[in-house]
Structures are given as C-alpha cells and as structure tokens.
Amino acid sequence: MHTVILRDDDTCAFTPRACLEKLYRPFLERGFPVNLAVIPEVRTDARSPDGHREGFLTAGVGPRGPLAPIAGNRELVEYLHGEQGYQVLQHGCHHDTFEFGGSDRADLARRLDQGARCLRDAGFGRPATFVAPYDRMSRAAYLEIAERFEVISTGWFEAGRIPLRWWPGYVVKKIRRVPHWQTGPTALLSHPGCLLSYQRPLPEMFASVRRSVESRSLTVLVTHWWEYFRDGTADEKLIGVLHEVAEWLASRPDIRVVSFRDVANGRVPLNG
Numbered sequence: 001m002h003t004v005i006l007r008d009d010d011t012c013a014f015t016p017r018a019c020l021e022k023l024y025r026p027f028l029e030r031g032f033p034v035n036l037a038v039i040p041e042v043r044t045d046a047r048s049p050d051g052h053r054e055g056f057l058t059a060g061v062g063p064r065g066p067l068a069p070i071a072g073n074r075e076l077v078e079y080l081h082g083e084q085g086y087q088v089l090q091h092g093c094h095h096d097t098f099e100f101g102g103s104d105r106a107d108l109a110r111r112l113d114q115g116a117r118c119l120r121d122a123g124f125g126r127p128a129t130f131v132a133p134y135d136r137m138s139r140a141a142y143l144e145i146a147e148r149f150e151v152i153s154t155g156w157f158e159a160g161r162i163p164l165r166w167w168p169g170y171v172v173k174k175i176r177r178v179p180h181w182q183t184g185p186t187a188l189l190s191h192p193g194c195l196l197s198y199q200r201p202l203p204e205m206f207a208s209v210r211r212s213v214e215s216r217s218l219t220v221l222v223t224h225w226w227e228y229f230r231d232g233t234a235d236e237k238l239i240g241v242l243h244e245v246a247e248w249l250a251s252r253p254d255i256r257v258v259s260f261r262d263v264a265n266g267r268v269p270l271n272g
C-alpha cells in the first residue's frame with residue numbers, strides 16, 4: 001500500500017479562485033484531499049531569493065498596501081470553505097524570503113501567531129501543519145513551530161538545523177534511512193522535491209511522480225498553483241500532467257490519498 005499527500009504552496013490574497021478550481025476539480029471530485037499551504041498575510045512586494053517579484057503575486061491580482069491578509073480575498077475564502085476537500089496549512093506569515101531561517105525567537109513567535117490570527121480571521125480552523133517559505137527553518141524556528149503544530153512538512157532535514165535535543169530521533173531516522181520521522185508529538189515529513197513544476201522536463205514528469213510514489217510508503221507531492229498560470233496564462237500542458245496524476249491515483253487501488261490532518265491524527269504510518 002502506498003500513501004500520497006498532495007501539497008500545493010502559496011495560495012494567498014492574490015490567488016484567483018478560478019486557478020485552484022481548474023487545477024483541483026479532478027482531485028476534489030474523486031474525493032482526494034488537496035492540502036493548501038496558505039500564506040496568511042502576504043507581503044505584496046515579496047521577492048524570491050534571486051530578487052524577482054514572486055510568481056504567486058504576478059500570476060494573480062491583489063490589493064494595494066504592503067500586506068494583504070487572506071481574508072481580504074473573499075471570493076477565494078468562500079470557495080475554500082465551500083469545498084470539503086481543501087485542507088489549509090500555515091505557510092509562514094508574510095512569505096518574506098527565508099522568514100523562518102532566522103534565530104530571533106521573539107520574531108519567529110510573532111510571525112507564527114500573526115499568521116495563525118490571519119487564518120482564523122478568514123474562518124479557517126487551527127491548522128495542524130506548518131510549511132516554511134522555501135522550506136527553510138532554523139533550530140529556533142523548529143522549536144517554536146513544534147510548540148504550535150503537530151506536523152512539519154519540508155524538503156529535507158540536516159543535522160545543522162535540527163534542534164540539539166531532537167538529535168537522538170534524527171540519528172535513528174538516518175540509520176533506518178527513512179524519509180519521515182517523529183520527535184515527541186511532532187511528525188516531520190520530507191518530500192522528494194517539486195516534481196510537478198514547469199522547471200522540470202515535461203515528458204518525464206508523470207513518470208517521475210509515479211516512480212516516487214511507488215518507491216516509498218508515504219510521499220508528499222509538492223506543487224505551486226502559480227506555476228500553472230505564469231503571468232496569468234494557463235499552461236495547459238502542465239495542467240494536463242497534473243490531471244493525469246489525478247486519474248492515475250484513482251486507477252490504483254493500492255494507493256490512498258490522504259491529508260496532513262490524517263497524519264496529525266495518527267491515521268497514517270510514516271514509513272510503512
């Protein structure tokens with residue numbers, strides 16, 4: 001049996017409802033949960049590490065002002081509330097570049113609490129799962145996040161960033177060569193990179209997703225809605241691959257698609 005979690009990052013006040021609907025209808029109608037890592041209060045001139053305005057801003061439309069809370073996009077928020085399949089995760093606070101890479105615990109705590117407040121203002125329940133912008137977390141960030149969330153989803157784990165008191169669990173994970181692990185009540189899930197991305201070769205994309213899912217017990221598939229709508233235009237070929245994945249998942253009785261909430265509730269064995 002294989003288990004898949006679909007994670008889509010960067011939904012924010014700039015995200016058109018129609019983009020998510022076009023991407024995820026084939027998942028929703030099959031009863032597959034879609035986990036949205038939502039930016040609670042996006043900075044409207046957020047920059048990627050290479051200095052460009054973020055794609056999740058240029059693919060959509062948003063308000064003026066330095067910060068845009070998710071509750072301001074009422075059409076999107078109502079749509080998300082109306083679809084049971086969407087699960088909301090907290091994705092940073094403002095999506096400042098590497099905003100959880102610093103070591104100032106008071107600043108990290110403020111961002112976590114401000115982000116949680118903005119999600120609450122939009123009527124979303126407390127998320128069980130946290131995703132850091134660019135998957136970057138410092139030791140201090142891990143500790144603050146683990147105090148507030150049951151699940152942390154990130155790219156990979158390295159000893160230099162793991163809190164020292166977590167090392168025993170981390171060493172066991174390394175020895176067992178497993179992708180996911182647990183420290184105290186916190187589940188720590190890695191992912192095999194963003195396989196569904198315009199930056200990957202299109203002809204090999206579906207096969208790499210299939211290989212990845214079949215090679216382990218639990219796979220977190222990460223994608224970004226705005227990559228399918230770069231500068232506002234739909235990339236139909238890339239969308240076609242995503243929908244092919246939905247069809248394939250549905251065709252396989254030995255694969256189940258679950259949510260991060262299922263992991264938080266202990267319903268999913270991490271490494272089989």
Ligand SMILES: [Zn+2]
Nearest residue numbers: 009010133134
């Ligand atoms: Zn992001």
